[in-house]
Amino acid sequence: MYTRLLGRSPPSSRPAPQKNTVRFPAMARLVMKFGGTSVANIERIRIVARHVKREVEAGHQVAVVVSAMSGKTNELVAWCREAAMLHDAREYDSIVASGEQVTSGLLAIVLQDMGIPARSWLGWQLPISTDDAHGAARILDVNGEEIVARFGQGEVAVIAGFQGIHLPSGRLTTLGRGGSDTSAVAIAAGIKADRCDIYTDVDGVYTTDPRIVPKARRLEKVAFEEMLEMASLGAKVLQVRSVELAMVHKVRTFVRSSFTDPDAPELKTAGDPPGTLICDEEEIVESEVVTGIAFARDEAQVSIRHVPDQPGIAANVFVPLAEANINVDMIVQNISAEGFTDITFTVPTADFERAKASLAGVRDQIGFQSIEGATDVVKVSIIGIGMRSHAGVAARAFKALSERGINIRAISTSEIKISVLIDAAYTELAVRTLHSVYGLDA
Amino acid sequence: MYTRLLGRSPPSSRPAPQKNTVRFPAMARLVMKFGGTSVANIERIRIVARHVKREVEAGHQVAVVVSAMSGKTNELVAWCREAAMLHDAREYDSIVASGEQVTSGLLAIVLQDMGIPARSWLGWQLPISTDDAHGAARILDVNGEEIVARFGQGEVAVIAGFQGIHLPSGRLTTLGRGGSDTSAVAIAAGIKADRCDIYTDVDGVYTTDPRIVPKARRLEKVAFEEMLEMASLGAKVLQVRSVELAMVHKVRTFVRSSFTDPDAPELKTAGDPPGTLICDEEEIVESEVVTGIAFARDEAQVSIRHVPDQPGIAANVFVPLAEANINVDMIVQNISAEGFTDITFTVPTADFERAKASLAGVRDQIGFQSIEGATDVVKVSIIGIGMRSHAGVAARAFKALSERGINIRAISTSEIKISVLIDAAYTELAVRTLHSVYGLDA
Structure with missing residues (x-):
């Protein structure tokens, strides 16, 4: 793939970056x-x-x-x-x-x-x-x-x-x-x-x-x-x-x-x-810790309660979803209590009903107690390449949201982003709070 | 042109024609x-x-x-x-x-x-x-x-x-x-x-x-x-x-x-x-002498009066029109009288003004007296492959039109068609007359 394109190096006759001008x-x-x-x-x-x-x-x-x-x-x-x-x-x-x-x-x-x-x-x-x-x-x-x-x-x-x-x-x-x-x-x-x-x-x-x-x-x-x-x-x-x-x-x-x-x-x-x-x-000389706050309203949350906690259980849950061509995003699995656990994840809202139906079909095989779900949720994300070299970025977000009384349903992180799933009603409040906390306000 | 197509013979497995059925x-x-x-x-x-x-x-x-x-x-x-x-x-x-x-x-x-x-x-x-x-x-x-x-x-x-x-x-x-x-x-x-x-x-x-x-x-x-x-x-x-x-x-x-x-x-x-x-x-066994009557309203007549009748005069008239990309259709040149002649021809109505302007530009060269023209004319044509083997087809048309008082401004013929240029007001009368004369009425 991209056979011809891949072999190419970027144009080299580019001026060395100075400050953040585009030049x-x-x-x-x-x-x-x-x-x-x-x-x-x-x-x-x-x-x-x-x-x-x-x-x-x-x-x-x-x-x-x-x-x-x-x-x-x-x-x-x-x-x-x-x-x-x-x-x-x-x-x-x-x-x-x-x-x-x-x-x-x-x-x-x-x-x-x-x-x-x-x-x-x-x-x-x-x-x-x-x-x-x-x-x-x-x-x-x-x-x-x-x-x-x-x-x-x-x-x-x-x-x-x-x-x-x-x-x-x-x-x-x-x-x-x-x-x-x-x-x-x-x-x-x-x-x-x-x-x-x-x-x-x-x-x-x-x-x-x-x-x-x-x-x-x-x-x-x-x-x-x-x-x-x-x-x-x-x-x-x-x-x-x-x-x-x-x-x-x-x-x-x-x-x-x-x-x-x-x-x-x-x-x-x-x-x-x-x-x-x-x-x-490399062209960005003075990068900020956080560059932006994004949010996506088209995610739905699915939770499976009281799942027997044994090897292979995640595969039993997610393979049927993959086979149904449903993209799973945030996945949270709590630690086991008395041999049972809860699994929470998000899917695109459009696939919500299909995902539930797909899991209901393998209920006996997995042996869970119930499926719960919510579509009135939003995923808010903090993005910044600078967070790779800065500690405590996530902690600041959690603290700020908690101070506003916003409950976090799930968290997922990568090297350069932190995503939290919250109630949709808090979207604007959460985005404004985080935008301000990370010094992005104009 | 049509290089590949030309080399091909028509499908040969065709039933021999009988009567005029399509088969x-x-x-x-x-x-x-x-x-x-x-x-x-x-x-x-x-x-x-x-x-x-x-x-x-x-x-x-x-x-x-x-x-x-x-x-x-x-x-x-x-x-x-x-x-x-x-x-x-x-x-x-x-x-x-x-x-x-x-x-x-x-x-x-x-x-x-x-x-x-x-x-x-x-x-x-x-x-x-x-x-x-x-x-x-x-x-x-x-x-x-x-x-x-x-x-x-x-x-x-x-x-x-x-x-x-x-x-x-x-x-x-x-x-x-x-x-x-x-x-x-x-x-x-x-x-x-x-x-x-x-x-x-x-x-x-x-x-x-x-x-x-x-x-x-x-x-x-x-x-x-x-x-x-x-x-x-x-x-x-x-x-x-x-x-x-x-x-x-x-x-x-x-x-x-x-x-x-x-x-x-x-x-x-x-x-x-x-x-x-x-x-x-060959597929048409019993062909009629005349197959159909066509007419075209989008022709205009141009006449050049009092043209010196000498060799090359037709070229002097029609080369400029060809160069201006104007299609000339019916051409009539009367016999010479006292060294002068009249030339009449038709052009598409859309090119009428351009044709007259083009000729006016070479007036000195040709040496004619005046250009006349008419756009309220129609060309009526009698078509039939059978007329190749039948005499008197044209004569019947001229006689029938004359009996109706329709004046013929110009005539052109080919092996399988006769066209006459007449006043547009007589279009319907001429078409109906000819249709009837050649036995085409249902």
């Missing part, structure tokens, strides 16, 4: 990605073209990745469902990939009309090769030779996002929802771009959701690992897979606003534009 | 073509699928060719124009080809849902290779190997019409408006189909437009040459290029209604379904 090179190779609302109609596509023009005029080599017009993918998906609830994923992919085919061509036309040499590229034309997991394909390789050759002639490449081709069968594939982010990062890796700019409806990554904590502030830089946790834990700025890919290939990914005036003076000066750079840890 | 083989290889209104939504696509199912259950091998949903191509074309009035035809093709991509996938899904093995094929996947005349490309070759191999496994091929690929550049092409008919015929030739069924909003080809002559009747069979004249002369049932292609490759093309109940008993019996077969002259 973009004066002339560079850029990938610019625009989502569905940015290409919703010709008027919006013209604004995208002006963003592209600005970068071309600054001397950059540019590949643009576009989504389908907002609403179009939903329309195509609805037709597939109307045609048959259970439909061939290969046909689905061929149908749904048509959305990006339209926008890539339209943007190329608009760019040409502005005097900028440009041509569209469909996934199969480069090609962007993927595996055959239709509807959720993984990119195996991006062949950027032709577009790089054309950069030399000043041509902008406009690439249909979200799509690829399974070369052995010659059939179109799509990467799944939000896949255009992944396309953009994979293309950036494939053409050794200096930066992958993700234009979106927010101007960067925030310490937490500003709708909940008005004092949330935009981060200048976030390490790949942190962003991966944030994306996994509920921050919706970037698709998880695109962050994974950026981390593996060290693609500097810059989240910025698509709603700014493309010709705003501050975007044309040598200074850094507003946004958040997702980058290698 | 379709009990088990055959069919191409079925459905236009935009037939695939306008999922409900309509289900009806198309039932037509396909009927043929599959009858034991036929089936390739289906579909257009885009009605209205979709117009929407895509409008976006291209909004993006830039003068736009790159290569981008236009990539954008517009997406319409058939959607319907081919949807029909494949619906067929699978009915239990019929099916898969969609895009032009580039077969491939259908074309030249690089983007927007109006010509098919060079259809590679039908893979779909023929899959016929053996009972799979229906659902092919996106109207599109192909220019192989040297790898870019998508489209065949121009109505190109799905041409796709269907080219595919039928490529896979050596026994018949190409064009499902349309009429149930066949009529002796003339039934809206003008209620006594017009459906023809059982029409020779390729006749159909070519009819299509060129205003009958809108089939696109001219598709008839040319059918004639060159001897593709038996059957025009039939898409509005009949797909499961109607008469379509399942061994007898011939209602429709018109466009076929080789």
Whole structure:
């Protein structure tokens, strides 16, 4: 997997990091990605073209990745469902990939009309090769030779996002929802771009959701690992897979606003534009202990009471769930009392009923007393690469939540994050408290 | 051109023609073509699928060719124009080809849902290779190997019409408006189909437009040459290029209604379904002298008065028009009187002003006195392969028109047709008169 991409080292002609400035090179190779609302109609596509023009005029080599017009993918998906609830994923992919085919061509036309040499590229034309997991394909390789050759002639490449081709069968594939982010990062890796700019409806990554904590502030830089946790834990700025890919290939990914005036003076000066750079840890000189607070409301808690505590019991519980394709997240097993224990874990809310049914089916085999559960729970997470070298980070969180009277139902931790499961009613209070405790307030 | 196609002989295992019955083989290889209104939504696509199912259950091998949903191509074309009035035809093709991509996938899904093995094929996947005349490309070759191999496994091929690929550049092409008919015929030739069924909003080809002559009747069979004249002369049932292609490759093309109940008993019996077969002259045993009356309202007449009658004068008149890409149709040059002559010809109405301007520019060179013209004219044509062996066909027409007081402005003839240019006000009268004179009334 990623055979060609993996062999590559990150661009080396990068200035050494100083303080936390982003320091973009004066002339560079850029990938610019625009989502569905940015290409919703010709008027919006013209604004995208002006963003592209600005970068071309600054001397950059540019590949643009576009989504389908907002609403179009939903329309195509609805037709597939109307045609048959259970439909061939290969046909689905061929149908749904048509959305990006339209926008890539339209943007190329608009760019040409502005005097900028440009041509569209469909996934199969480069090609962007993927595996055959239709509807959720993984990119195996991006062949950027032709577009790089054309950069030399000043041509902008406009690439249909979200799509690829399974070369052995010659059939179109799509990467799944939000896949255009992944396309953009994979293309950036494939053409050794200096930066992958993700234009979106927010101007960067925030310490937490500003709708909940008005004092949330935009981060200048976030390490790949942190962003991966944030994306996994509920921050919706970037698709998880695109962050994974950026981390593996060290693609500097810059989240910025698509709603700014493309010709705003501050975007044309040598200074850094507003946004958040997702980058290698090494590029972040003064990292905070905690970078952000994330939360996810779509988790449900399942508890199995009075389970005989004997070897193999965890396997008996979790193998049936895995076989039912249910992702289990936080797992807590209390110490045994009189040969019995309780097991608590979380599953996506959408899988809650299925998980309970699946366990009820193996009740005799496992020999537990009862299944309990709750869907009115939320997982709040504290993320920061700095906590690797700082002790007491978790203790501060537990103390602060306890002082507010917030009960912790379960805890899970990794090297750079601490997650707690609490009652959903306390979401805002918990997030604000933690945001303040770790000094993230603006 | 047509390199691969040209080498093929027509299917030879055809029953000898008897009388004018169509005599379709009990088990055959069919191409079925459905236009935009037939695939306008999922409900309509289900009806198309039932037509396909009927043929599959009858034991036929089936390739289906579909257009885009009605209205979709117009929407895509409008976006291209909004993006830039003068736009790159290569981008236009990539954008517009997406319409058939959607319907081919949807029909494949619906067929699978009915239990019929099916898969969609895009032009580039077969491939259908074309030249690089983007927007109006010509098919060079259809590679039908893979779909023929899959016929053996009972799979229906659902092919996106109207599109192909220019192989040297790898870019998508489209065949121009109505190109799905041409796709269907080219595919039928490529896979050596026994018949190409064009499902349309009429149930066949009529002796003339039934809206003008209620006594017009459906023809059982029409020779390729006749159909070519009819299509060129205003009958809108089939696109001219598709008839040319059918004639060159001897593709038996059957025009039939898409509005009949797909499961109607008469379509399942061994007898011939209602429709018109466009076929080789040899298959038509009892041909009429005149097959049909066509008319075209979109012609304009241009006359140049008092032109010095000297060698090279025709070239001086018509070369500038050819250079301006204006198609000249009927040409009449009167005999010279006192060294001067008048030249009359017709051009498409859309080119009328351009034609006059073009001639005005070379007035000094040609030395004529004045340009006159009229757009309120109509060209009425009498078509019939039988007139090759019958004398006096034209004379009867002239006499009948004269008896009705209809003045003939110009005449042009070929081996199998006679066209007259008359005042537009007499259109209906002339068509009805000729229809009756040649015994075509039902």
